[in-house]
Amino acid sequence: MAGEHHYGGTGRSAMTTYEVVLHPTSVVEELKKNNISHVVWLPDSETNFMYQLLTSEPSIDLVPVCREGETMAIAAGLWVGGARPIVLIQNTGIFESGDSIRGLGLDINQPLVMLVGYRGWTRRGITNDSAAVFIEHILHTWGINYYLIETDEDADRISVAIAEADRTQKPVAVLVGTEFGV
Template identity: 85%
Template sequence: MTTQEVILHPASVVAELKKNNISHVVWLPDSETNFMFQLLTNEPSLSLVPVCREGETMAVSAGLWVGGKRPIVLIQNTGIFESGDSIRGLGLDINQPLVMLVGYRGWSRHGLTKDSAARFIEHILHAWGISYYLIETDEDADRISLAIEEAERTSKPVAVLVGTEFGS
């Protein structure tokens, strides 16, 4: 088994969340964001809200948003597929400025993309008209700020696809 070079560090992501005054991370852990866990847990400015299934995240986020907080969702691309009705009904339909950090399982710039989770995700986001950004390295992390700004400006969900394993 080969692993990709570690080039995106969780501190870069957390710094973006802090810079944007994110209050809550509503998440279901996955392999692409596994290394975020310790840093998120130790960050006093962020409250973690773990859920049992990804479709819950958009709904919890909606409640937090209406209640005055600034949540962000952190799930895997497989969870986007599971969450279709939540994204439609409690993201797009209610104009929630929902930012979804999405672990891009199967992403590769090399050779065939064998994992259907990777092959379908961008098509699904296009179908819903959801704008998205790809981050692979620390240098890309400021795209999280761009996504947050776009979500708030357009009052629409925006995705950030995390196309690499996080470093420790």
């Protein structure tokens, strides 16, 4: 992604190209800072860098699932047992998990943070992927607050989401609007 810098008041502008990336280490540091014990996730190609880092992190257990709907029930069981899980799935997984989110997250007041890959998201141009078009509407409909992260500088929003979930005893989503960099 390129950044643009405008010189104040001179009417001149210059394009400065710099890398804007979200590294898995930034995300994992936020999880560790908040004593997250488990990442319940459906493995996919977009989270491969995160997987590689998490497998070497002794303080966080990875719990893979076969279907996204299972993530909510497993996270609820871990939470009831005293653990501090998060869920890592794609936005299409939110659609498949709808009844579990309603019944477990919302109805039992589970303070769950869902890291959600924002498949199809584009900051520029037209978003044609229905997964990206629908996700924010669905979260609004369910009354689930969310935060968007796209860069390492945004990663602290994960801590904000965790604090909000703890305070409200409700699910909170963090939409990951980019692929992880190396």
